[in-house]
């Protein structure tokens with residue numbers, strides 16, 4: 001039967017009863033109604049479901065909700081802070097790094113993790129870091145551009161808001 | 169961060185997309201995001217066999233699972249005359265199997281439950297007793313006498329042959345071949361692949377038991393056509409059906425057909441009086457919904473020894489799977505494949521195609537393609553490459569020698585297409601120049617001396633997009649026009665409602681810009697609404713690159729209608745005669761006295777407050793646009809590859825794309841479309857393959873087997889343009905969504921062949937994987 005879990009979701013404490021087999025992505029989408037996290041496959045290939053757990057990007061379709069117990073979860077909904085777009089979001093729009101938008105939240109979360117790790121990645125590093133995210137619309141050229149633009153912008157502004165719970 | 173732009177959005181301005189804000193903040197609204205009170209969930213049980221007779225279906229155990237509300241079988245649907253449905257090609261398709269299953273993954277039964285996990289569990293408890301039959305997976309074998317009969321339920325169907333179709337002039341073509349100094353031939357297979365948008369297909373059907381109103385949220389590229397088909401298939405009154413196609417996570421043709429899951433979910437909602445949601449998983453998407461291509465083609469080109477093309481002859485066999493469900497204009501059994509003469513002035517051509525049933529999933533959708541143009545373009549561009557090898561001519565020179573020349577337009581092709589405009593030589597020259605073609609050829613020669621393999625591939629494609637004209641082109645009888653309704657409010661802001669439906673192409677921005685150009689209202693003030701059949705005018709939807717050619721033309725025409733009325737109001741306000749009013753960039757002014765002017769906003773206000781006597785109030789209109797012709801985008805793609813003799817791996821070093829899609833409304837969006845199409849073309853050429861073993865098991869049923877290009881393997885693209893407006897389109901635009909997928913596979917494969925042709929290798933069928941290249945090299949003793 002159900003198990004009780006407690007976790008921080010985008011900065012807020014959440015407690016819930018979940019079936020042990022419930023996938024984290026379903027917990028996020030169906031129970032928390034945070035529908036920015038998407039599902040695009042059943043074999044953990046597409047990356048549409050990527051969120052951060054304790055600051056590390058995970059494919060939430062390959063994690064059980066119970067495994068998130070006691071941890072900090074960050075989804076795309078937390079990227080913009082205080083009504084201000086995160087530089088990654090702004091750059092995706094500016095560089096036309098999205099079309100249908102379905103892969104976009106996962107792409108941005110992967111990009112976020114990359115830039116936290118490596119503030120100034122070159123094209124090859126970006127392409128490698130995003131190789132777990134499939135996009136069928138953009139051909140990736142403008143996504144790479146967006147990540148580079150975000151990196152430049154983040155270096156410029158020291159006071160970039162860091163999403164709640166994204167770790168440090 | 170400031171994202172405002174000072175640009176108003178006139179044609180040619182790359183304003184940022186209006187739709188992006190919701191997507192980058194996780195606030196898109198896709199079908200799977202929709203949750204209604206009391207909503208039930210559906211799961212489909214599918215056939216594990218490619219061909220088997222159903223002896224019995226036992227659902228008691230499934231029915232007994234707590235949370236299960238209903239189990240739907242074919243027999244239950246048959247009681248409501250819903251076990252079969254019509255396809256877009258005039259055939260029938262089983263909704264849920266009653267007699268036999270005809271492909272692996274076919275829909276057999278559905279469970280409706282309060283929870284999606286429960287629905288899935290219960291579906292596994294349904295016991296189906298099958299009598300397995302021999303399967304036929306090869307279309308040539310399917311046509312042999314004695315082959316297992318796929319469609320034994322169809323009256324008068326005694327073989328697996330579906331259709332025979334011809335285009336062009338056979339006798340004239342035979343004469344051309346009789347005169348030819350040489351015949352170049354190529355047999356090639358364009359394998360089955362799948363569009364695979366990242367979002368799969370889904371529906372939430374909500375039929376009220378009280379009012380009978382059917383509200384259907386659906387991943388639909390063609391909501392209006394789907395509403396009409398729902399009315400016909402399910403017998404629901406059309407005015408009570410409202411199809412809502414919310415944000416769509418990519419379509420590429422996959423979301424054009426009506427699938428059995430949609431029908432069962434709708435029927436279940438009707439029977440149960442509750443909303444029912446069905447969202448397929450990725451395997452379901454790959455094994456059962458609209459595949460593309462699967463054409464076996466043989467092309468022959470009659471040429472002179474100095475490379476002049478005299479005639480083209482094509483024989484083709486189409487593998488349609490178990491149901492003939494191609495999504496295409498109904499009179500054209502092989503879509504627009506007969507555009508196969510491409511960019512070349514070939515005086516005679518003849519095309520013969522046959523279709524065959526096999527025990528495979530149905531489909532034949534136009535995957536980022538205008539109805540089989542992709543296969544046609546691939547064949548002719550590969551054939552030209554083969555001719556260059558045979559004639560020992562430079563492939564660029566051979567193309568150049570045979571291009572339809574600018575002064576020949578409008579040009580009627582040997583198979584009856586009326587090309588609107590083109591400058592093929594110009595696009596080719598630009599690609600060669602940007603690539604540094606002569607240098608590349610030198611480098612190739614030097615490398616070859618050292619035993620290194622480098623190839624340069626070209627494709628100078630011509631597309632045909634923007635169906636109608638409605639006189640000749642229809643989908644399930646519905647003429648292929650499209651529509652736009654525009655209303656300007658008193659404050660000068662507008663709402664534009666369209667019959668087409670974006671799946672990521674940026675309609676909310678592009679179409680607003682057409683209004684900006686024609687009326688001067690800034691794009692930011694024009695709200696674009698699509699995908700709601702109650703609130704948009706009837707249209708045939710978005711596929712085959714038809715939105716800009718048809719819906720865009722409708723938008724321009726309705727804007728002009730409003731502009732005519734605005735002129736009258738301006739004359740009234742300026743106390744001048746209407747004939748003396750000129751319009752420029754949103755301002756109406758008296759000729760010769762530009763200071764006497766009114767803005768479109770002032771006129772909009774007057775349309776509700778201060779009208780000339782006798783004029784109807786308001787500023788709004790609707791236009792249904794039936795295009796007089798197709799548009800013909802074109803371009804040249806050039807690919808450079810290096811091949812490793814040890815592994816057979818082909819590495820794309822450069823990809824240069826010159827596209828001409830006429831006038832570009834938002835160049836940023838156009839370029840994004842080209843990038844996306846090139847990546848899909850790259851995937852098709854090198855990785856994307858749906859295939860089957862001899863028992864009909866699908867190999868390619870998930871992303872472990874069906875390989876899609878990621879950012880890692882996708883090359884960078886260098887894009888350039890030439891601009892040749894369409895003479896008949898109101899703003900000269902031609903459409904761009906598909907050119908790159910149509911044109912690029914041949915360029916990639918030609919590059920690989922160019923690297924190995926001197927070793928005697930003239931063809932490798934797609935996908936050109938490293939093992940296939942290595943095997944070909946090994947066979948001629950050139951592998952390391």
Ligand code: FES
Pocket residue numbers: 038039040041042043044045046047048049050059060061062
């Ligand atoms: S849904 Fe998680 S990787 Fe595809």
Ligand code: FES
Pocket residue numbers: 097098099100101102103104134135136137138366417418672
């Ligand atoms: S924008 Fe559509 S999948 Fe990436």
